[in-house]
Amino acid sequence: MSSERSEPNPDRAAAQRLGVALRRVGYDEDAVGDLLGDEGASTDLAEVPVHERRLPGSPLATAIRLFLLQLPVTLGAAVDALGQDGADALLALGLAAVEGDELVPHARIVPAEELYMAFDGFARGAEDPVGYVAPYTPTASWLAALTPRRHFTRALDVGTGNGVHALLAARHCDHVIATDVNERALAFTEINAALNELDNIETRLGSLFEPVAGETFDLITCNAPYVVSPESKWQYRDGGLPADEISERVVRQASASLADDGFATLLVSWVAVDEEAPDDRLDDWLDGSGCDAWVLGMTGSDPLEHAAGWNEHLSDDPRAYGAALDEWVGYFDSLGLAWVSEGAVVLHKRAAEQNVIRVDPVDADELEFAGEQIERVFSSHARLDGLDDEGLLGQTVVLASDVRVERVADPGSRDSDTVLFLDEGTNVEYELDPDVAEVIGVLDGGLTLGRAIDRVSRAFELDRGEIAELRRDSLDEVRDLLALGIAELR
Numbered sequence: 447m448s449s450e451r452s453e454p455n456p457d458r459a460a461a462q463r464l465g466v467a468l469r470r471v472g473y474d475e476d477a478v479g480d481l482l483g484d485e486g487a488s489t490d491l492a493e494v495p496v497h498e499r500r501l502p503g504s505p506l507a508t509a510i511r512l513f514l515l516q517l518p519v520t521l522g523a524a525v526d527a528l529g530q531d532g533a534d535a536l537l538a539l540g541l542a543a544v545e546g547d548e549l550v551p552h553a554r555i556v557p558a559e560e561l562y563m564a565f566d567g568f569a570r571g572a573e574d575p576v577g578y579v580a581p582y583t584p585t586a587s588w589l590a591a592l593t594p595r596r597h598f599t600r601a602l603d604v605g606t607g608n609g610v611h612a613l614l615a616a617r618h619c620d621h622v623i624a625t626d627v628n629e630r631a632l633a634f635t636e637i638n639a640a641l642n643e644l645d646n647i648e649t650r651l652g653s654l655f656e657p658v659a660g661e662t663f664d665l666i667t668c669n670a671p672y673v674v675s676p677e678s679k680w681q682y683r684d685g686g687l688p689a690d691e692i693s694e695r696v697v698r699q700a701s702a703s704l705a706d707d708g709f710a711t712l713l714v715s716w717v718a719v720d721e722e723a724p725d726d727r728l729d730d731w732l733d734g735s736g737c738d739a740w741v742l743g744m745t746g747s748d749p750l751e752h753a754a755g756w757n758e759h760l761s762d763d764p765r766a767y768g769a770a771l772d773e774w775v776g777y778f779d780s781l782g783l784a785w786v787s788e789g790a791v792v793l794h795k796r797a798a799e800q801n802v803i804r805v806d807p808v809d810a811d812e813l814e815f816a817g818e819q820i821e822r823v824f825s826s827h828a829r830l831d832g833l834d835d836e837g838l839l840g841q842t843v844v845l846a847s848d849v850r851v852e853r854v855a856d857p858g859s860r861d862s863d864t865v866l867f868l869d870e871g872t873n874v875e876y877e878l879d880p881d882v883a884e885v886i887g888v889l890d891g892g893l894t895l896g897r898a899i900d901r902v903s904r905a906f907e908l909d910r911g912e913i914a915e916l917r918r919d920s921l922d923e924v925r926d927l928l929a930l931g932i933a934e935l936r
Protein backbone atom coordinates (compact mmCIF):
# COMPACT_ATOMS: atom_id res chain seq x y z
CA MET A 447 0.00 0.00 0.00
CA SER A 448 1.20 3.47 -0.78
CA SER A 449 1.97 5.91 2.02
CA GLU A 450 3.41 8.51 -0.37
CA ARG A 451 1.82 11.92 -0.38
CA SER A 452 2.03 14.28 -3.31
CA GLU A 453 0.81 17.82 -3.85
CA PRO A 454 -2.84 17.89 -4.90
CA ASN A 455 -3.23 20.05 -7.98
CA PRO A 456 -6.57 21.93 -7.97
CA ASP A 457 -7.21 21.49 -11.69
CA ARG A 458 -11.00 21.82 -11.78
CA ALA A 459 -11.38 20.55 -15.35
CA ALA A 460 -9.41 17.39 -14.52
CA ALA A 461 -11.46 16.90 -11.35
CA GLN A 462 -14.67 17.17 -13.35
CA ARG A 463 -13.43 14.52 -15.78
CA LEU A 464 -12.49 12.23 -12.89
CA GLY A 465 -15.95 12.76 -11.34
CA VAL A 466 -17.55 11.67 -14.61
CA ALA A 467 -15.37 8.54 -14.63
CA LEU A 468 -16.24 7.68 -11.01
CA ARG A 469 -19.98 7.99 -11.67
CA ARG A 470 -19.66 6.01 -14.92
CA VAL A 471 -18.01 3.05 -13.16
CA GLY A 472 -20.73 3.14 -10.47
CA TYR A 473 -18.46 3.95 -7.51
CA ASP A 474 -20.86 5.02 -4.74
CA GLU A 475 -21.85 4.14 -1.16
CA ASP A 476 -24.40 1.51 -2.22
CA ALA A 477 -21.91 -0.26 -4.49
CA VAL A 478 -19.28 -0.26 -1.73
CA GLY A 479 -21.91 -1.57 0.71
CA ASP A 480 -22.89 -4.39 -1.68
CA LEU A 481 -19.29 -5.57 -2.01
CA LEU A 482 -17.86 -4.80 1.43
CA GLY A 483 -20.84 -4.53 3.78
CA ASP A 484 -22.60 -1.51 5.25
CA GLU A 485 -19.51 -0.25 7.07
CA GLY A 486 -17.33 -0.68 3.98
CA ALA A 487 -17.15 3.02 3.14
CA SER A 488 -15.76 3.80 6.61
CA THR A 489 -12.97 1.28 6.23
CA ASP A 490 -9.92 1.88 8.38
CA LEU A 491 -6.36 0.92 7.57
CA ALA A 492 -6.41 -2.32 9.60
CA GLU A 493 -9.37 -3.64 7.58
CA VAL A 494 -7.78 -3.12 4.17
CA PRO A 495 -6.28 -6.64 3.85
CA VAL A 496 -9.67 -8.20 4.66
CA HIS A 497 -11.66 -6.01 2.27
CA GLU A 498 -9.07 -6.47 -0.46
CA ARG A 499 -9.77 -10.19 -0.39
CA ARG A 500 -13.52 -9.70 -0.68
CA LEU A 501 -13.29 -7.81 -3.96
CA PRO A 502 -14.04 -9.53 -7.29
CA GLY A 503 -12.18 -8.66 -10.49
CA SER A 504 -14.29 -5.92 -12.09
CA PRO A 505 -13.90 -2.26 -13.11
CA LEU A 506 -15.93 -1.21 -10.03
CA ALA A 507 -13.71 -3.34 -7.76
CA THR A 508 -10.65 -1.65 -9.32
CA ALA A 509 -12.06 1.76 -8.38
CA ILE A 510 -12.69 0.53 -4.83
CA ARG A 511 -9.14 -0.83 -4.54
CA LEU A 512 -7.66 2.40 -5.81
CA PHE A 513 -9.79 5.02 -4.06
CA LEU A 514 -11.27 3.40 -0.97
CA LEU A 515 -8.49 0.98 0.00
CA GLN A 516 -5.65 3.10 -1.41
CA LEU A 517 -4.04 0.10 -3.13
CA PRO A 518 -2.08 0.15 -6.41
CA VAL A 519 -3.70 -1.30 -9.51
CA THR A 520 -2.22 -2.11 -12.90
CA LEU A 521 -2.37 0.62 -15.51
CA GLY A 522 -4.49 -1.65 -17.69
CA ALA A 523 -7.04 -2.19 -14.91
CA ALA A 524 -7.10 1.56 -14.15
CA VAL A 525 -7.88 2.38 -17.77
CA ASP A 526 -10.56 -0.35 -17.87
CA ALA A 527 -12.20 1.19 -14.79
CA LEU A 528 -11.80 4.92 -15.45
CA GLY A 529 -11.16 5.16 -19.17
CA GLN A 530 -7.95 6.77 -20.43
CA ASP A 531 -9.47 10.17 -19.75
CA GLY A 532 -10.26 9.37 -16.11
CA ALA A 533 -6.84 7.84 -15.46
CA ASP A 534 -5.12 10.88 -17.02
CA ALA A 535 -7.27 13.21 -14.91
CA LEU A 536 -6.28 11.36 -11.75
CA LEU A 537 -2.59 11.82 -12.60
CA ALA A 538 -3.09 15.49 -13.53
CA LEU A 539 -4.63 16.08 -10.09
CA GLY A 540 -1.52 14.67 -8.40
CA LEU A 541 -3.65 12.12 -6.55
CA ALA A 542 -1.74 9.14 -7.97
CA ALA A 543 1.57 8.39 -9.72
CA VAL A 544 2.76 5.80 -12.22
CA GLU A 545 5.32 3.35 -10.85
CA GLY A 546 6.38 0.73 -13.40
CA ASP A 547 3.17 -0.74 -14.79
CA GLU A 548 1.10 0.31 -11.79
CA LEU A 549 -0.96 3.31 -10.82
CA VAL A 550 -0.20 4.11 -7.17
CA PRO A 551 -2.74 6.22 -5.24
CA HIS A 552 -1.38 9.05 -3.09
CA ALA A 553 -4.78 10.07 -1.73
CA ARG A 554 -8.19 8.50 -1.15
CA ILE A 555 -11.54 9.42 -2.67
CA VAL A 556 -14.45 8.16 -0.59
CA PRO A 557 -18.20 8.39 -1.33
CA ALA A 558 -20.25 9.78 1.58
CA GLU A 559 -23.37 11.95 1.87
CA GLU A 560 -23.86 11.36 -1.88
CA LEU A 561 -20.62 13.21 -2.56
CA TYR A 562 -17.09 12.19 -3.48
CA MET A 563 -14.49 13.39 -1.02
CA ALA A 564 -10.79 13.32 -1.83
CA PHE A 565 -8.32 13.79 1.00
CA ASP A 566 -4.87 12.66 2.10
CA GLY A 567 -4.89 8.88 2.41
CA PHE A 568 -5.08 6.79 5.57
CA ALA A 569 -3.82 8.50 8.73
CA ARG A 570 -0.52 7.07 9.93
CA GLY A 571 -0.24 8.81 13.31
CA ALA A 572 3.13 10.32 14.04
CA GLU A 573 4.17 10.08 10.35
CA ASP A 574 1.39 12.37 9.14
CA PRO A 575 2.58 15.81 8.03
CA VAL A 576 1.46 18.94 9.84
CA GLY A 577 -0.91 19.78 6.99
CA TYR A 578 -2.49 16.31 6.76
CA VAL A 579 -5.99 16.67 5.29
CA ALA A 580 -8.32 14.29 7.09
CA PRO A 581 -11.25 12.20 5.77
CA TYR A 582 -14.94 12.66 6.55
CA THR A 583 -14.56 12.10 10.30
CA PRO A 584 -17.18 11.36 12.97
CA THR A 585 -16.90 14.96 14.23
CA ALA A 586 -17.53 16.21 10.70
CA SER A 587 -20.64 14.02 10.47
CA TRP A 588 -21.95 15.49 13.76
CA LEU A 589 -21.47 19.01 12.44
CA ALA A 590 -23.24 18.03 9.22
CA ALA A 591 -26.16 16.59 11.20
CA LEU A 592 -26.51 19.79 13.23
CA THR A 593 -26.58 22.18 10.27
CA PRO A 594 -29.90 23.62 9.08
CA ARG A 595 -30.40 22.80 5.39
CA ARG A 596 -32.94 25.37 4.20
CA HIS A 597 -32.02 27.64 1.32
CA PHE A 598 -29.52 30.39 2.29
CA THR A 599 -27.88 33.02 0.14
CA ARG A 600 -24.35 33.22 1.56
CA ALA A 601 -22.56 30.51 3.52
CA LEU A 602 -19.12 30.32 5.11
CA ASP A 603 -17.16 27.24 6.19
CA VAL A 604 -14.18 28.11 8.39
CA GLY A 605 -11.33 25.58 8.58
CA THR A 606 -12.77 23.68 5.66
CA GLY A 607 -10.21 20.82 5.48
CA ASN A 608 -11.34 18.54 2.64
CA GLY A 609 -14.24 20.97 2.14
CA VAL A 610 -17.05 18.65 3.20
CA HIS A 611 -19.18 21.32 4.92
CA ALA A 612 -18.68 23.73 2.04
CA LEU A 613 -19.81 20.99 -0.35
CA LEU A 614 -22.88 20.16 1.73
CA ALA A 615 -23.73 23.87 2.00
CA ALA A 616 -23.26 24.36 -1.75
CA ARG A 617 -26.26 22.09 -2.34
CA HIS A 618 -28.64 24.53 -0.59
CA CYS A 619 -26.86 27.91 -0.63
CA ASP A 620 -26.25 30.26 -3.53
CA HIS A 621 -22.60 31.00 -2.73
CA VAL A 622 -20.18 29.37 -0.29
CA ILE A 623 -16.80 30.64 0.91
CA ALA A 624 -14.42 28.04 2.36
CA THR A 625 -11.38 29.18 4.35
CA ASP A 626 -8.37 27.40 5.79
CA VAL A 627 -4.78 28.18 6.81
CA ASN A 628 -3.69 25.07 4.96
CA GLU A 629 -3.23 25.53 1.21
CA ARG A 630 -3.33 21.79 0.76
CA ALA A 631 -6.83 21.70 2.31
CA LEU A 632 -8.02 24.37 -0.11
CA ALA A 633 -6.59 22.39 -3.04
CA PHE A 634 -8.59 19.34 -1.93
CA THR A 635 -11.69 21.52 -1.46
CA GLU A 636 -11.42 22.79 -5.04
CA ILE A 637 -10.89 19.29 -6.36
CA ASN A 638 -13.88 18.05 -4.37
CA ALA A 639 -16.12 20.85 -5.58
CA ALA A 640 -15.36 19.96 -9.20
CA LEU A 641 -15.54 16.18 -8.62
CA ASN A 642 -19.12 16.83 -7.50
CA GLU A 643 -19.96 19.38 -10.21
CA LEU A 644 -20.42 22.20 -7.67
CA ASP A 645 -19.38 25.56 -9.07
CA ASN A 646 -20.54 27.88 -6.26
CA ILE A 647 -17.65 27.37 -3.81
CA GLU A 648 -14.90 29.96 -3.46
CA THR A 649 -11.78 29.15 -1.41
CA ARG A 650 -9.79 31.74 0.55
CA LEU A 651 -6.52 31.21 2.40
CA GLY A 652 -6.14 32.68 5.88
CA SER A 653 -6.82 32.35 9.58
CA LEU A 654 -10.35 32.03 10.93
CA PHE A 655 -12.48 35.00 9.81
CA GLU A 656 -9.62 37.16 8.48
CA PRO A 657 -10.27 36.24 4.82
CA VAL A 658 -13.90 37.40 5.16
CA ALA A 659 -13.41 40.49 7.35
CA GLY A 660 -16.43 42.80 7.20
CA GLU A 661 -18.65 40.26 5.40
CA THR A 662 -21.77 38.65 6.80
CA PHE A 663 -23.30 35.23 6.18
CA ASP A 664 -26.64 33.46 6.50
CA LEU A 665 -24.99 30.16 7.42
CA ILE A 666 -21.63 29.56 9.09
CA THR A 667 -20.12 26.15 9.81
CA CYS A 668 -16.84 25.43 11.57
CA ASN A 669 -15.38 22.17 12.82
CA ALA A 670 -12.62 24.02 14.65
CA PRO A 671 -9.20 22.57 15.45
CA TYR A 672 -10.52 22.72 19.01
CA VAL A 673 -8.38 20.17 20.84
CA VAL A 674 -6.88 21.78 23.95
CA SER A 675 -3.29 20.70 23.56
CA PRO A 676 0.26 21.82 24.29
CA GLU A 677 1.31 20.75 20.78
CA SER A 678 1.20 22.17 17.27
CA LYS A 679 1.54 18.84 15.55
CA TRP A 680 -1.40 18.79 13.12
CA GLN A 681 -3.29 21.77 11.78
CA TYR A 682 -6.55 19.82 11.83
CA ARG A 683 -6.20 19.07 15.55
CA ASP A 684 -4.17 21.75 17.33
CA GLY A 685 -5.42 25.30 16.98
CA GLY A 686 -2.04 26.65 18.08
CA LEU A 687 -3.54 29.06 20.63
CA PRO A 688 -3.53 28.63 24.42
CA ALA A 689 -6.26 26.59 26.16
CA ASP A 690 -9.62 27.08 24.35
CA GLU A 691 -8.80 30.43 22.77
CA ILE A 692 -9.35 29.23 19.20
CA SER A 693 -12.87 28.07 20.17
CA GLU A 694 -13.59 31.38 21.87
CA ARG A 695 -12.52 33.27 18.73
CA VAL A 696 -14.65 31.02 16.53
CA VAL A 697 -17.76 31.54 18.66
CA ARG A 698 -17.28 35.31 19.07
CA GLN A 699 -16.38 35.94 15.44
CA ALA A 700 -19.11 33.68 14.06
CA SER A 701 -21.81 35.50 16.03
CA ALA A 702 -20.41 38.83 14.82
CA SER A 703 -20.36 37.61 11.20
CA LEU A 704 -23.93 36.28 11.06
CA ALA A 705 -26.54 38.20 9.12
CA ASP A 706 -29.89 38.76 10.83
CA ASP A 707 -31.80 35.41 10.99
CA GLY A 708 -28.59 33.56 10.11
CA PHE A 709 -27.49 30.26 11.67
CA ALA A 710 -24.08 29.00 12.74
CA THR A 711 -23.06 25.49 13.79
CA LEU A 712 -19.66 25.33 15.44
CA LEU A 713 -17.82 22.37 16.93
CA VAL A 714 -15.62 23.69 19.70
CA SER A 715 -14.30 23.01 23.21
CA TRP A 716 -14.42 24.98 26.43
CA VAL A 717 -12.34 24.60 29.57
CA ALA A 718 -13.17 25.02 33.24
CA VAL A 719 -11.24 25.48 36.44
CA ASP A 720 -14.02 23.69 38.28
CA GLU A 721 -15.57 20.42 37.13
CA GLU A 722 -18.79 21.40 38.94
CA ALA A 723 -19.18 24.52 36.78
CA PRO A 724 -18.05 23.24 33.37
CA ASP A 725 -19.97 25.75 31.21
CA ASP A 726 -19.20 29.08 32.89
CA ARG A 727 -17.00 30.34 30.07
CA LEU A 728 -19.75 29.87 27.53
CA ASP A 729 -21.86 32.58 29.18
CA ASP A 730 -18.93 34.94 28.75
CA TRP A 731 -18.60 34.12 25.06
CA LEU A 732 -22.31 34.23 24.32
CA ASP A 733 -23.67 37.07 26.49
CA GLY A 734 -24.32 40.05 24.27
CA SER A 735 -23.59 38.05 21.09
CA GLY A 736 -26.90 39.07 19.49
CA CYS A 737 -27.69 35.38 19.00
CA ASP A 738 -29.83 32.76 20.67
CA ALA A 739 -27.53 29.86 21.45
CA TRP A 740 -28.07 26.14 21.91
CA VAL A 741 -24.99 24.42 23.25
CA LEU A 742 -24.95 20.65 22.85
CA GLY A 743 -22.31 19.13 25.10
CA MET A 744 -20.93 15.90 23.67
CA THR A 745 -18.08 15.00 26.02
CA GLY A 746 -16.64 16.22 29.29
CA SER A 747 -13.26 14.99 30.50
CA ASP A 748 -10.66 15.57 33.14
CA PRO A 749 -7.17 16.37 31.80
CA LEU A 750 -5.94 12.77 31.89
CA GLU A 751 -8.97 11.34 30.04
CA HIS A 752 -8.69 14.12 27.49
CA ALA A 753 -4.96 13.50 26.98
CA ALA A 754 -5.52 9.73 26.70
CA GLY A 755 -8.25 10.12 24.08
CA TRP A 756 -6.32 12.49 21.85
CA ASN A 757 -3.06 10.53 22.03
CA GLU A 758 -4.51 7.09 21.40
CA HIS A 759 -2.41 6.80 18.25
CA LEU A 760 0.61 6.37 20.59
CA SER A 761 -0.97 3.67 22.73
CA ASP A 762 1.11 0.81 21.30
CA ASP A 763 4.28 2.65 22.41
CA PRO A 764 3.83 2.90 26.20
CA ARG A 765 6.86 5.18 26.68
CA ALA A 766 5.79 7.72 24.08
CA TYR A 767 2.17 7.47 25.27
CA GLY A 768 3.17 8.06 28.91
CA ALA A 769 5.37 11.01 27.96
CA ALA A 770 2.52 12.60 25.98
CA LEU A 771 0.07 12.08 28.86
CA ASP A 772 2.49 13.78 31.27
CA GLU A 773 3.07 16.66 28.91
CA TRP A 774 -0.64 17.24 28.27
CA VAL A 775 -1.69 16.90 31.92
CA GLY A 776 1.20 19.20 32.91
CA TYR A 777 -0.11 21.75 30.40
CA PHE A 778 -3.60 21.68 31.97
CA ASP A 779 -2.03 22.00 35.45
CA SER A 780 0.05 24.99 34.39
CA LEU A 781 -3.17 26.74 33.29
CA GLY A 782 -5.04 25.68 36.45
CA LEU A 783 -7.64 23.80 34.40
CA ALA A 784 -9.63 20.84 35.75
CA TRP A 785 -12.11 20.06 32.99
CA VAL A 786 -12.65 20.32 29.26
CA SER A 787 -15.91 19.93 27.36
CA GLU A 788 -16.36 19.36 23.64
CA GLY A 789 -19.53 19.91 21.70
CA ALA A 790 -21.52 22.06 19.34
CA VAL A 791 -22.53 25.68 19.72
CA VAL A 792 -25.51 26.39 17.48
CA LEU A 793 -26.39 30.06 17.01
CA HIS A 794 -29.30 31.95 15.52
CA LYS A 795 -28.92 35.69 15.09
CA ARG A 796 -31.94 37.53 16.46
CA ALA A 797 -32.34 41.06 17.75
CA ALA A 798 -33.65 40.73 21.29
CA GLU A 799 -33.33 42.47 24.62
CA GLN A 800 -32.23 39.19 26.16
CA ASN A 801 -31.16 36.31 23.94
CA VAL A 802 -31.58 32.72 25.07
CA ILE A 803 -28.55 30.64 26.01
CA ARG A 804 -29.30 26.99 26.72
CA VAL A 805 -26.95 24.05 27.33
CA ASP A 806 -28.07 20.42 26.94
CA PRO A 807 -26.14 17.18 26.73
CA VAL A 808 -26.36 15.22 23.49
CA ASP A 809 -25.33 11.66 22.73
CA ALA A 810 -23.26 12.00 19.55
CA ASP A 811 -23.79 8.29 18.77
CA GLU A 812 -27.55 8.89 18.61
CA LEU A 813 -27.31 11.97 16.42
CA GLU A 814 -29.24 12.05 13.13
CA PHE A 815 -30.05 14.97 10.86
CA ALA A 816 -31.24 17.68 13.29
CA GLY A 817 -31.65 20.69 11.00
CA GLU A 818 -35.44 20.77 11.32
CA GLN A 819 -35.32 20.28 15.08
CA ILE A 820 -32.86 23.17 15.35
CA GLU A 821 -35.11 25.43 13.31
CA ARG A 822 -38.06 24.53 15.56
CA VAL A 823 -35.99 25.33 18.67
CA PHE A 824 -34.94 28.78 17.47
CA SER A 825 -38.36 29.59 16.08
CA SER A 826 -39.82 28.82 19.52
CA HIS A 827 -37.28 31.12 21.22
CA ALA A 828 -38.32 33.92 18.90
CA ARG A 829 -42.06 33.34 19.42
CA LEU A 830 -41.71 32.96 23.20
CA ASP A 831 -39.83 36.27 23.47
CA GLY A 832 -42.00 38.61 25.50
CA LEU A 833 -44.66 35.93 26.01
CA ASP A 834 -45.45 35.67 29.73
CA ASP A 835 -47.17 32.69 31.31
CA GLU A 836 -50.64 33.98 30.40
CA GLY A 837 -49.46 34.46 26.83
CA LEU A 838 -48.13 30.90 26.62
CA LEU A 839 -51.38 29.53 28.10
CA GLY A 840 -53.18 31.13 25.14
CA GLN A 841 -51.00 29.33 22.58
CA THR A 842 -51.70 26.08 20.76
CA VAL A 843 -48.80 23.72 21.40
CA VAL A 844 -48.30 20.54 19.38
CA LEU A 845 -45.78 17.75 19.54
CA ALA A 846 -43.32 17.56 16.65
CA SER A 847 -44.31 15.03 14.01
CA ASP A 848 -41.57 12.51 14.89
CA VAL A 849 -42.45 12.29 18.58
CA ARG A 850 -43.47 8.93 20.00
CA VAL A 851 -45.38 8.88 23.30
CA GLU A 852 -44.80 5.75 25.39
CA ARG A 853 -45.74 4.49 28.80
CA VAL A 854 -42.55 3.10 30.29
CA ALA A 855 -42.71 0.80 33.33
CA ASP A 856 -41.17 2.35 36.42
CA PRO A 857 -38.63 -0.21 37.70
CA GLY A 858 -39.45 -1.50 41.17
CA SER A 859 -43.08 -0.31 41.19
CA ARG A 860 -46.36 -1.01 39.42
CA ASP A 861 -46.47 2.53 38.07
CA SER A 862 -45.38 3.67 34.67
CA ASP A 863 -44.00 6.98 33.38
CA THR A 864 -44.96 8.78 30.22
CA VAL A 865 -41.90 9.39 28.09
CA LEU A 866 -41.68 11.41 24.88
CA PHE A 867 -39.14 10.10 22.37
CA LEU A 868 -38.06 12.37 19.52
CA ASP A 869 -37.22 9.91 16.71
CA GLU A 870 -35.06 12.33 14.72
CA GLY A 871 -32.28 14.83 15.27
CA THR A 872 -30.76 14.54 18.72
CA ASN A 873 -33.10 11.61 19.52
CA VAL A 874 -33.74 13.15 22.90
CA GLU A 875 -36.21 11.61 25.33
CA TYR A 876 -38.21 13.46 27.96
CA GLU A 877 -40.00 12.02 30.98
CA LEU A 878 -43.17 13.92 31.80
CA ASP A 879 -44.65 14.59 35.21
CA PRO A 880 -47.73 12.27 35.35
CA ASP A 881 -50.23 15.15 35.56
CA VAL A 882 -48.53 17.13 32.79
CA ALA A 883 -48.70 13.93 30.70
CA GLU A 884 -52.51 14.19 30.89
CA VAL A 885 -52.32 17.78 29.61
CA ILE A 886 -49.98 16.81 26.77
CA GLY A 887 -52.38 13.96 25.97
CA VAL A 888 -55.24 16.37 25.15
CA LEU A 889 -53.14 19.02 23.36
CA ASP A 890 -53.26 17.24 20.04
CA GLY A 891 -56.91 18.14 19.62
CA GLY A 892 -55.79 21.70 18.83
CA LEU A 893 -56.61 23.11 22.28
CA THR A 894 -54.64 26.00 23.72
CA LEU A 895 -52.39 25.04 26.63
CA GLY A 896 -54.70 26.86 29.05
CA ARG A 897 -57.80 25.00 27.81
CA ALA A 898 -55.96 21.68 27.96
CA ILE A 899 -55.11 22.37 31.61
CA ASP A 900 -58.77 23.29 32.32
CA ARG A 901 -59.98 20.11 30.71
CA VAL A 902 -57.63 17.91 32.76
CA SER A 903 -58.46 19.85 35.95
CA ARG A 904 -62.17 19.18 35.43
CA ALA A 905 -61.69 15.54 34.49
CA PHE A 906 -59.68 14.89 37.66
CA GLU A 907 -61.75 17.27 39.86
CA LEU A 908 -58.62 19.09 41.03
CA ASP A 909 -58.86 21.70 43.79
CA ARG A 910 -57.44 25.23 43.43
CA GLY A 911 -54.05 24.36 44.84
CA GLU A 912 -53.73 21.35 42.57
CA ILE A 913 -54.76 23.40 39.52
CA ALA A 914 -52.14 26.04 40.32
CA GLU A 915 -49.50 23.32 40.62
CA LEU A 916 -50.60 21.72 37.33
CA ARG A 917 -50.32 25.10 35.60
CA ARG A 918 -46.85 25.71 37.02
CA ASP A 919 -45.59 22.25 36.04
CA SER A 920 -47.23 22.36 32.60
CA LEU A 921 -45.73 25.77 31.80
CA ASP A 922 -42.25 24.64 32.91
CA GLU A 923 -42.33 21.38 30.99
CA VAL A 924 -43.87 22.88 27.86
CA ARG A 925 -41.15 25.57 27.83
CA ASP A 926 -38.60 22.75 28.05
CA LEU A 927 -40.27 20.74 25.28
CA LEU A 928 -40.24 23.82 23.04
CA ALA A 929 -36.57 24.53 23.83
CA LEU A 930 -35.66 20.95 22.88
CA GLY A 931 -37.65 20.93 19.64
CA ILE A 932 -39.93 18.15 20.94
CA ALA A 933 -42.93 20.47 20.70
CA GLU A 934 -43.71 23.58 18.68
CA LEU A 935 -46.17 26.46 18.73
CA ARG A 936 -48.76 26.13 16.04
Ligand SMILES: C[S@@+](CC[C@H](N)C(=O)[O-])C[C@H]1O[C@@H](n2cnc3c(N)ncnc32)[C@H](O)[C@@H]1O
Nearest residue numbers: 586605606607626627628653654669671681682
Ligand atom coordinates in the same frame (compact mmCIF):
# COMPACT_ATOMS: atom_id res chain seq x y z
C1 LIG B 1 -10.96 19.61 12.69
S1 LIG B 1 -10.39 20.09 11.10
C2 LIG B 1 -11.95 20.20 10.24
C3 LIG B 1 -11.85 19.97 8.78
C4 LIG B 1 -13.21 19.88 8.06
N1 LIG B 1 -13.93 21.13 8.16
C5 LIG B 1 -14.04 18.75 8.61
O1 LIG B 1 -15.03 19.02 9.32
O2 LIG B 1 -13.70 17.60 8.37
C6 LIG B 1 -9.91 21.76 11.35
C7 LIG B 1 -9.49 22.51 10.11
O3 LIG B 1 -9.16 23.86 10.49
C8 LIG B 1 -7.98 24.26 9.82
N2 LIG B 1 -7.35 25.32 10.65
C9 LIG B 1 -6.46 25.21 11.65
N3 LIG B 1 -6.18 26.42 12.16
C10 LIG B 1 -6.92 27.32 11.45
C11 LIG B 1 -7.07 28.72 11.50
N4 LIG B 1 -6.41 29.47 12.39
N5 LIG B 1 -7.89 29.30 10.61
C12 LIG B 1 -8.57 28.56 9.69
N6 LIG B 1 -8.47 27.22 9.61
C13 LIG B 1 -7.66 26.62 10.48
C14 LIG B 1 -7.16 23.01 9.67
O4 LIG B 1 -6.22 23.14 8.62
C15 LIG B 1 -8.26 21.98 9.40
O5 LIG B 1 -8.53 21.91 8.03
